[in-house]
Amino acid sequence: MKVVRHIAVNVFKESVRDKVLYNLVVFAVLLISTSYLLGQLTAGQDMKIIKDLGLASISIFGLLIAVFIGIGLVWKEVEKRSIYALLSKPMGRGEFILGKYCGLVLTLLINVGIMTIAYYAVLAYLGWTADPATRTSWPASPTDPAMLEAIALIIVELMLVTAIALFFSTFSSPFLSAMLTPGLWDIGHFNDDLRNLGAVTGSPAAASVARGLYYVLPNFSAFDVKAQVVHGQAVPLSYVGLTSLYGLTYLALVVLGAATIFARRDFK
Amino acid sequence: MDAIRTEALTKHYTSGFWRPRPYLALDALTLQVGQGEVFGFLGPNGAGKTTTLKLLMQLIYPTSGRAEILGKPVGDVGVKQRIGYLPEQPYFYDYLTAEELLEYFAAIFGYAPAERRARASKLLDEVGIGAERRLQLRKFSKGMLQRVGVAQALINDPEIVFLDEPMSGLDPLGRREIRHLILRLRDRGCTVFFSSHVLGDAEALCSRVAILVNGHLATAGRLSEMLAFQVRGWELVVSGLTEAALQKARALGHVTGAAPLGESRYALELPLTPPPERILAELMAQGARLVSLNPLRDTLEDFFVRHVSGDARARPSTSLGAGGPEPS
Ligand SMILES: Nc1ncnc2c1ncn2[C@@H]1O[C@H](COP(=O)(O)OP(=O)(O)O)[C@@H](O)[C@H]1O
Ligand SMILES: [Mg+2]
Numbered sequence: 001m002k003v004v005r006h007i008a009v010n011v012f013k014e015s016v017r018d019k020v021l022y023n024l025v026v027f028a029v030l031l032i033s034t035s036y037l038l039g040q041l042t043a044g045q046d047m048k049i050i051k052d053l054g055l056a057s058i059s060i061f062g063l064l065i066a067v068f069i070g071i072g073l074v075w076k077e078v079e080k081r082s083i084y085a086l087l088s089k090p091m092g093r094g095e096f097i098l099g100k101y102c103g104l105v106l107t108l109l110i111n112v113g114i115m116t117i118a119y120y121a122v123l124a125y126l127g128w129t130a131d132p133a134t135r136t137s138w139p140a141s142p143t144d145p146a147m148l149e150a151i152a153l154i155i156v157e158l159m160l161v162t163a164i165a166l167f168f169s170t171f172s173s174p175f176l177s178a179m180l181t182p183g184l185w186d187i188g189h190f191n192d193d194l195r196n197l198g199a200v201t202g203s204p205a206a207a208s209v210a211r212g213l214y215y216v217l218p219n220f221s222a223f224d225v226k227a228q229v230v231h232g233q234a235v236p237l238s239y240v241g242l243t244s245l246y247g248l249t250y251l252a253l254v255v256l257g258a259a260t261i262f263a264r265r266d267f268k
Numbered sequence: 269m270d271a272i273r274t275e276a277l278t279k280h281y282t283s284g285f286w287r288p289r290p291y292l293a294l295d296a297l298t299l300q301v302g303q304g305e306v307f308g309f310l311g312p313n314g315a316g317k318t319t320t321l322k323l324l325m326q327l328i329y330p331t332s333g334r335a336e337i338l339g340k341p342v343g344d345v346g347v348k349q350r351i352g353y354l355p356e357q358p359y360f361y362d363y364l365t366a367e368e369l370l371e372y373f374a375a376i377f378g379y380a381p382a383e384r385r386a387r388a389s390k391l392l393d394e395v396g397i398g399a400e401r402r403l404q405l406r407k408f409s410k411g412m413l414q415r416v417g418v419a420q421a422l423i424n425d426p427e428i429v430f431l432d433e434p435m436s437g438l439d440p441l442g443r444r445e446i447r448h449l450i451l452r453l454r455d456r457g458c459t460v461f462f463s464s465h466v467l468g469d470a471e472a473l474c475s476r477v478a479i480l481v482n483g484h485l486a487t488a489g490r491l492s493e494m495l496a497f498q499v500r501g502w503e504l505v506v507s508g509l510t511e512a513a514l515q516k517a518r519a520l521g522h523v524t525g526a527a528p529l530g531e532s533r534y535a536l537e538l539p540l541t542p543p544p545e546r547i548l549a550e551l552m553a554q555g556a557r558l559v560s561l562n563p564l565r566d567t568l569e570d571f572f573v574r575h576v577s578g579d580a581r582a583r584p585s586t587s588l589g590a591g592g593p594e595p596s
Contacts, residue, residue: 006375010361017363081359085420088325088353088430089376090345266328268281 003091004099011103012110015069025111028061029118047138050126051230054119055150059226062112062158063185069107070165071177073100078267087267097170097259104162109155116151139232149240150229156247157223161185163254164218170262189220218250269339271428271459272301272324277333279319293319295483296333301461301476303427306454308470308491309463311480312572317463318356320480321432325353337428349377352426356433356463358417362406366397366416369405370423377424391419396445410437418446422453429453431462435469447472467497467568481572497565502538505559506551509534513554522547533559 032054038046074097077083087096120143127135127142140146164184168177222243225235277297280290294316301307311317322328324335326343335342337351360369370388371381379387392401395415400408408416414437421429434450435443450460450473464470470477471491478488491497501524509532517523517536525537538544544561552558 002378003376006372010364010372014361014363081355081357082361084322084325084327084355085353085358085360085373085417086376087327088348088351088355089373090348090378091376092345264329267322268328 001095003089003095004102007091007096007099008103008106011073011100012106015103015107018069025061025114028057028111028115031057031061032115032118032122047126047142048230051123051142051147052226054122055147055154055226055230058112058115058119058151059154059157061115062108062154063161063182065111066104066108066158066162067165067178067181070104070162071169071174071181073104073166074169074262075172075174075177081267083267093263094259097166097255097262101163101166101255101258104166105159108158108162112151112155112158116148144229144232146229146232146235149235149237150225152240153223153225153243153247156244157220160218160220160247160251160254163251163258167254167258167261170258171265184218185220187217189224219246223247269303270300270336271303271305272299272307272335272337272461274299274320274324274335275333277320277323277335278331279316279323279328280331292483294323297480297485299478299485299488301459303459304454304457305475306450306460306473307462308474308477309461309480310465310467310470310477310568311463312465314482315465315480316483317465317480318432319483321353321356321430321463324430349424350427352421352424352429354417354421354429354431354434357410357437358413358420360405360413360416360420363404365404366392366401366408366419369416370420373420373423387423388419391422392416394422394449395419396442411439411442414438415442418449426458428459428461431460433464434462435464435466443469465568470568479568479571486571497571499540499563499565501540501564502544503560503562503564504536504538504544504548505529505533505561506536506548506556507531507533507559509551509556510554513551513556516554517547517551522550537564 034053038050038053077086083096087093091099123142130142161181165177165181168180172180225239228235274297277294277299278292279294281293282288283291297316297320309317309320319328323330324337324342337344337347340347364372367388370391371384374384374387375381389401395418397412397415397419400412405413405416414434418431418434421431431450434446438446447469450462453460454473460473462469462473474491476489477491477494479486487494514523514526514534514536518526522538522542523536524539527535529535538547548558548561
């Protein structure tokens with residue numbers, strides 16, 4: 001399992017030396033800071049919007065990082081043939097996949113961590129500078145720790161997206177993966193509609209297909225508790241726990257699938 | 269126990285998207301390589317050498333047949349701990365320096381950080397990568413990448429190294445260095461299995477060779493014992509040879525061919541018997557002077573040309589055995 005760690009660290013090294021990533025992080029931090037400007041303009045009235053915008057930024061930029069690095073991760077090694085020397089070293093192909101995945105998750109965690117710190121810094125500053133009158137109108141404290149629940153779920157969601165990107169990357173080109181991964185993300189967000197689709201059409205066949213898809217496709221909307229958190233509504237910890245468990249189980253299966261496909265591949 | 273053993277190892281590639289047709293890249297290769305041998309795996313481009321090496325590294329799976337390294341099926345992680353592999357035209361991570369790459373691979377083998385650094389630095393010295401080792405590999409030329417590739421194949425002091433065209437992309441000096449390196453590996457008791465399309469590489473290094481043509485094993489054994497590569501005459505270059513002396517030698521059957529090179533120089537073709545020393549003595553007695561004497565034998569290229577006739581892959585496989593090819 002040490003091999004997994006070494007591969008993961010190397011993935012992280014690659015992403016650090018990849019300037020694209022810096023651009024993404026800088027851009028995300030900028031966007032989060034923009035909410036500070038927004039806060040100045042509205043004199044802190046729209047704390048909810050600011051919080052919402054920040055969380056959305058973390059989620060979107062995390063998604064971009066997950067997809068952009070994830071889809072090329074394995075494909076690039078195969079395409080450029082750097083995998084030949086690597087796989088001749090003492091490791092199984094499963095360890096290779098797991099190492100790549102862990103490296104990507106590590107990269108993601110560090111990036112989301114940076115974005116979270118920027119987010120809380122901006123909110124803390126806004127809270128500190130706002131006048132007491134506006135402060136009383138806020139449903140929750142600007143640095144409400146409940147937002148960490150939303151961020152935790154965003155992280156699990158991004159880990160799942162990463163697993164899906166990696167899965168596609170083990171057998172298809174980045175171009176195809178770039179279409180498939182966000183495609184699945186979209187469908188996953190409208191998953192609830194799938195369940196209702198059957199009821200709407202009234203056809204039992206369509207209903208069961210839709211129902212099947214509902215259970216098979218990842219239900220990304222479950223991870224989205226931004227609205228509750230921003231409005232200061234409590235999200236039970238048990239919900240966060242169970243949803244994380246769902247996400248972790250799902251991503252474990254996806255990574256296992258990726259490893260299974262990868263294990264039988266010919267590298268030409 | 270053999271270092272390497274393959275049994276009827278076969279690989280089909282399917283080509284054509286709409287009407288996939290199998291394409292025989294390697295046809296029932298059966299081969300044994302003993303421990304401590306330097307084994308040359310020869311063949312023209314497209315013969316199936318890289319395919320075989322990739323099968324041995326389990327980068328591709330065989331259509332049928334088996335392959336073992338050190339008595340274990342290929343892909344065994346314990347065996348991988350004891351072998352090294354240089355891929356054909358190696359490519360490594362752009363964003364790492366040569367040093368970091370070797371340390372990364374050393375880490376995978378489980379060496380401690382200090383040991384990783386020591387091994388990386390020793391091997392980079394050995395393959396002649398100097399201060400460039402601190403540069404990212406994206407700045408490396410093809411020949412330098414080849415050297416890094418050789419270094420990474422040796423990072424674990426392997427018992428067997430597999431080198432796919434180790435000389436390619438190198439200048440004459442580099443080729444000589446790799447030759448010396450292979451000989452040093454042999455002296456350490458390391459088994460070396462290398463592919464090449466150049467006979468000279470093999471002649472200088474190998475205990476045994478296998479020659480692959482169009483996916484078939486054409487012959488295997490000691491180069492010196494291969495019929496195709498035995499001396500079948502001599503080329504003698506002399507100066508000061510008179511027309512009369514030449515006619516006389518021709519009449520005796522001591523000279524089977526003569527090409528004038530100008531200024532009374534001739535390139536003569538001599539038969540295997542009588543021995544060239546005797547013929548040379550006769551000619552010198554008549555005033556000729558020796559310029560050079562060389563054995564005449566097939567080159568690997570001649571061998572390939574004779575075997576690459578028609579679309580051999582479309583025909584059923586014909587095994588020529590170790591006795592060498594039929595006379596042509
Ligand atoms: N991925 C592939 N798909 C189809 N054909 C291939 C593939 N790789 C190699 N080949 C074919 O298999 C044959 C053997 O190739 P290779 O093993 O690379 O030869 P060598 O290394 O001896 O030059 C060649 O004719 C080559 O065109
Ligand atoms: Mg080749």
